Amino acid sequence: MEVIKSLFCVAGFAITAMPAIAEDYVLSTEKTSLIINAQAGRPAYIQYYGSRLAGNAAEQIYAAGQAYWHNSYPTFGIHSGGEKALAVTQADGSMTADLEVVSSALSSTADGELLTVNLRDKVYPLTVTQYFKAYRGTDVITTYTAISNTGKKPLVLHRFASAYIPVKRGDNYVTHTHGTWGAESMLEEEYITNGQKRFANKEGLRNAFGDNASVMVSLNGRATEESGYVIGGVLAWSGNYDIRLNASNTYLDLIAGINEETSHYSLGRNDTLTTPEFAMTYSTEGKGGVSRAFHRWARSYKLCHGSRSRDILLNSWEGVYFNVNQEGMDQMMEDMAGMGGELFVMDDGWFGKKYPRNGGETSLGDWVVCKEKLPGGIEGLTASAAKHGIRFGIWIEPEMTNTKSELFEKHPDWVLSQSNRPLSKGRGGTQVILDLTNPEVQDFVFGVVDNLLTRHPEIAYIKWDANAGIMNYSSRYLPADRQSHLYIDYHLGLGKVLKRIRAKYPDVVMQACASGGGRVNYGLLPYFDEFWTSDDTDALQRIYMQWGVSQFYPAIAMASHVSADRNHQTGRRLPLKFRFDVAMSGRLGMEIQPKNMSDADKTFARRAIAAYKGIRPIVQQGDLYRLVSPYEKRGTAALMYATPEKDKAVLFVYKTEHFINQNIPVIRLSGVDPSKTYRITDLTPADEKKTLGISGKTISGRLLKDAGLSLPLNGEYASIALQLEAVD
Ligand code: GLA
8 A cells, every 4th residue: 555645736737727736645555546636725626546556646647637626525505516425504504515625634544544634614613524544455445524513503414425436437337236124135237327326225223124335336338247447335334324326427426425314413512423434446357356355355454353263153043933942952052063063042032031032022121031941041051052062152132122021111211212102113013122322221232242241251152133123213312403313323322332342342253133134234344243144044045145245245244054944934945055055155054953954964064064164264264256146047156265375265156047958157267376276176065975076186277267167067956066275
């Protein structure tokens, strides 16, 4: 990474409005550069974002006529047309804002280089600091702002974007994911015509239901996995977000931030609102390049324990649902340990004193063991785990309560509710949401985790669920003139709780679950080790969903579980090998009643789990290469992971449709090194003695990459997992 601040003369170039002397900051990563022009007394401009430019970078972009001269934080009021990053009602009622640069500075931080541009309104006591950060060792640059009221009287923010990135208009396509419960993260790609395309969330709490807060925009036609110029962007926010693509003949402006709809935000004297980080990357190697850059950045900086290998776990949910008891849990732990598993997670159903949790209707908030089900308490369970030599984890849903709970009876004012309206309720007809804007409630939620972990330090893993969107938009804590802060302050409150948990319990593993994949976002990843990808564990549909997730999120964070033979969501029957081969391409786990598995299935599972342990570092830390997309409907999907040195790799191939005399696409392995030769191993043969013919053979990287493999995908739901190891 390199940062250059250059002073140079730009007079005489084609853009007449430009100053004679421009102050340009070139913020670079290994492969990308961002140029910001920040001259005191003028607006700040974003001039360029794209391939890394070495040497006199700014001069070159002026000479090439490539400088954007777009205000880096356009405000409403003086020039009212076009999309704005900032709109304010000043203390005297004026709706104008007009920013100029006061100062700018570059600094080195622990994780990269930070450009700070300090702006202030020319007339009103309002300042905006714009940050641009290049993360060391990655190709990601992020931007966000801090907006402050430096006056005595309150002002109101109506628009407060994190990022405003102009993209020169070309043949642009946008790639994003869309979904709903059970079908999250489905990939979409479309041509961008002039006008506005918007991805936004209004659900309040589970912002990945609907569209995900992430996009890729191609610059020169539809990008492939390995070719094409593509900008990728993700917003690190767990609440309502808004990403707009505003396309005209000349520019496509990307504006991203919190969704301000019904969320205008007042700033009192000396108050500051800091907007969430918007992270971007630029790739000349197609969409695969964007994904790999985000994955690396996530593992290095944005995901809790990004470099730590993840345990192979069994979760109790689909095995027993609410029917939790000591004997059942013990049996599941024993079975999982016998198959080589490392962790057992007891899901919902373990708690409630006055109201035992036997369904969705009661008990959230009453985080004490249900003694009828678990007479030995959590101690009994952690003792079982220790006996079987595995770790123990537990499910909680700490942001919620049920109206049928001791917590609600004691603190009815702690839930989002309006005193003069009937309470709207969610799951079980009784579920309501705790008001996390309230510091007392924040203390309570922190206490849920704190009590569990201080009393039971053996708990190694927490599944943190959230099964509702915001209902009853009304806080008993926020004053009348700040009710519009609820959507934002809820997530700031949640962030505070999670920070406290992480400060006290840095090692505990935590999963973000929200009715499945409702919280696949970069806002929460710094506190969580992973997310639950979807409540839909059907391996066939998972191929599509995991493909979508992989566009922006690394495999190490993507919980992927082997579930029952007749899948509980789709009713589909799939071979155990297929179910394993799909789950092994993410963070492998199981979500099954092992006592219902045959001995043969258990033997296979034991082998597959052992095989996963061998490839775990490649899947969880390696680079992803997507090879054949399931969305192309060619009857096959294929992907691979490779170490950065490309000395080890793993290939997964799945038959997604089956017809007689069907064309099976050749699999070209873009993630191998053509100069190396690889030994191939069949990782998960259904029958140990019948490995594929290719197993044990050596093949050159050149052949694997250029000619590719024709693999025997025989029969319905065939699948193959191969390990590749470079030989001398
Ligand atoms: C949600 C989760 C599931 C499970 C149940 C428990 O639906 O997504 O994985 O934990 O809650 O009630």
